[in-house]
Amino acid sequence: MEDDSLQRANISDFNDNYSSSSNKKNTKCLIITIVIIMLSVLSVYFLILLRKTPKEQKEKTNLTHYDYLIVGAGLYGSSFNYLARQEGKTTIIVEKRNTTGGNLYCENVEGIFVHKYGAHIFHTDNKKVWDFVNNFTEFTPFQNQPFAKLGNSLYSLPFNMWTYHQLWGVLTPEEAQNKIDEQKYHGEVKNLEDQAMSLVGKDIYEKLIKGYTEKQWERECPNLPSFIIKRLPTRFTFDTNYFNDRYQGIPVGCYNKLIDKMLTDTEVILSTDFNKDREKYTKMADKIIYTGKIDEYFDYKFGKLEYRTVRWDNEIKDTDNYQGNAVINYASKAVPYTRVIEHKHFEPHNKEVQELKKTVVSYEFSEEWDDTKEGYYPVNDEKNSELYKKYKELADQEKNVIFGGRLAQYKYFDMKDIIEDVFKQFNI
Ligand code: FAD
Ligand code: UDP
Numbered sequence: 001m002e003d004d005s006l007q008r009a010n011i012s013d014f015n016d017n018y019s020s021s022s023n024k025k026n027t028k029c030l031i032i033t034i035v036i037i038m039l040s041v042l043s044v045y046f047l048i049l050l051r052k053t054p055k056e057q058k059e060k061t062n063l064t065h066y067d068y069l070i071v072g073a074g075l076y077g078s079s080f081n082y083l084a085r086q087e088g089k090t091t092i093i094v095e096k097r098n099t100t101g102g103n104l105y106c107e108n109v110e111g112i113f114v115h116k117y118g119a120h121i122f123h124t125d126n127k128k129v130w131d132f133v134n135n136f137t138e139f140t141p142f143q144n145q146p147f148a149k150l151g152n153s154l155y156s157l158p159f160n161m162w163t164y165h166q167l168w169g170v171l172t173p174e175e176a177q178n179k180i181d182e183q184k185y186h187g188e189v190k191n192l193e194d195q196a197m198s199l200v201g202k203d204i205y206e207k208l209i210k211g212y213t214e215k216q217w218e219r220e221c222p223n224l225p226s227f228i229i230k231r232l233p234t235r236f237t238f239d240t241n242y243f244n245d246r247y248q249g250i251p252v253g254c255y256n257k258l259i260d261k262m263l264t265d266t267e268v269i270l271s272t273d274f275n276k277d278r279e280k281y282t283k284m285a286d287k288i289i290y291t292g293k294i295d296e297y298f299d300y301k302f303g304k305l306e307y308r309t310v311r312w313d314n315e316i317k318d319t320d321n322y323q324g325n326a327v328i329n330y331a332s333k334a335v336p337y338t339r340v341i342e343h344k345h346f347e348p349h350n351k352e353v354q355e356l357k358k359t360v361v362s363y364e365f366s367e368e369w370d371d372t373k374e375g376y377y378p379v380n381d382e383k384n385s386e387l388y389k390k391y392k393e394l395a396d397q398e399k400n401v402i403f404g405g406r407l408a409q410y411k412y413f414d415m416k417d418i419i420e421d422v423f424k425q426f427n428i
Helices: 002-052 054-060 075-086 127-134 161-168 173-183 192-217 254-262 274-282 351-355 382-397 415-425
Strands: 066-071 091-094 106-109 112-115 122-124 139-141 147-150 153-156 247-251 267-269 285-290 307-317 327-330 339-342 359-368 401-403
Touching (some): 075 285, 122 415, 127 247, 127 415, 147 192, 153 161, 161 192, 192 359
Antiparallel strands (some): 307 359
16 A cells, blocks of 8 residues: 555656656747748848848949849930849849940030930830839939921921911911811821821921931932821920920939949940840859840841931030020031030929020930941831841740840830839849
């Protein structure tokens, strides 16, 4: 009996001991688990933090391998760069010119921002695009309201009630419409001439379109595609705003400010042609974003795509106001330039600039392109469109290269189109 109770007592001691050591072990396990969980949460947090901070992005520029190597620091390359970095990707840019911004680059001359590669007005109907660019810099409200000069007469552009009044003395939309209906072309539209004649009739075509267009393209209007002229709005109101878009403006501090912000902390290798050492640069990244000429990328194997080029003769004039407007088009073929740009009028709200006793004026000449010149306008005629198709087929097979922007897609893009295209790459 005694033995039995002793045995039971021992068993109970044993049980007590067991349960107290098991409790201690449980607590220990719990603490270890909590510590492990806390450490994991902290390390994930730090990883996220590291990917996002600009400091890390800066450090990453010293890497030898990147997620993206971007060819060209124009609007396409710069927007892509910004959005890729927002996703924590590493990027590096190779740029042929010694400046960033591509054709948006502005030069400061006598305190005035000169749009070095032609007048650029940002316009879009897409609020997402507008909000995106406004994130980087403030925009000056600006509407392009050019005039066409023919002999000693000035006509309002785009074609609107003022233009019809100046041409025919008409006073109402109905009178203007009747005047156009009398002379417009009703047949099938096969080219730019048909298109213009069917939109605005013979008078406007002959006075304000034919000369300007043939000077700009150095081709006869019947040999040009109709879509070129579709960009010009035609209205029966007194609205003289060149663009229909709801949001319009020019960055305060010009486009350099916008581009610089998009390129914050990014290494940009200037004055370097990607195509001169393609192999080396291709190895530097998982993916290439190529915004150069598509035919050049493929060593012109099917031939060269053609462009129109533009030359600007810039003059500093000793006057505060030379022509009273940012843009004046010259409709006559006898005048060698297509338009004259007076840059200070792109900053109408900048009192300091307006009061300067100097002004910078650019005479814009449209010229035939050759290899030594910058290509500005793709010539989207049948021959070039066929050629582009062949290069596009090759481009589609390059799985690690995205071909983007005006040169790689051989297409005239407005700035808003470029940003919309980049958005698509990020599913925005
Ligand atoms: P780009 O600006 O040409 O940039 C491409 C960059 O790639 C360049 O910097 C180039 O040097 C670089 N590059 C090319 N090849 C290589 C290589 N092999 N290696 C390294 N770098 C390379 N749009 C509007 O919305 N409003 C306007 O008012 C307007 N006005 C315009 C006026 C003119 C005269 C012209 C020509 C265009 C105008 N545009 C306007 C269109 C606007 O310029 C384009 O939408 C925009 O510049 C396209 O950007 P991108 O990056 O595709 O090309
Ligand atoms: N255009 C014209 N007369 C003008 C302005 C334009 O006939 O005064 C025609 C011309 O064919 C030109 C097209 O309209 O190529 C588009 O003009 P826009 O000003 O949009 O072209 P940009 O040169 O600014 O790209």
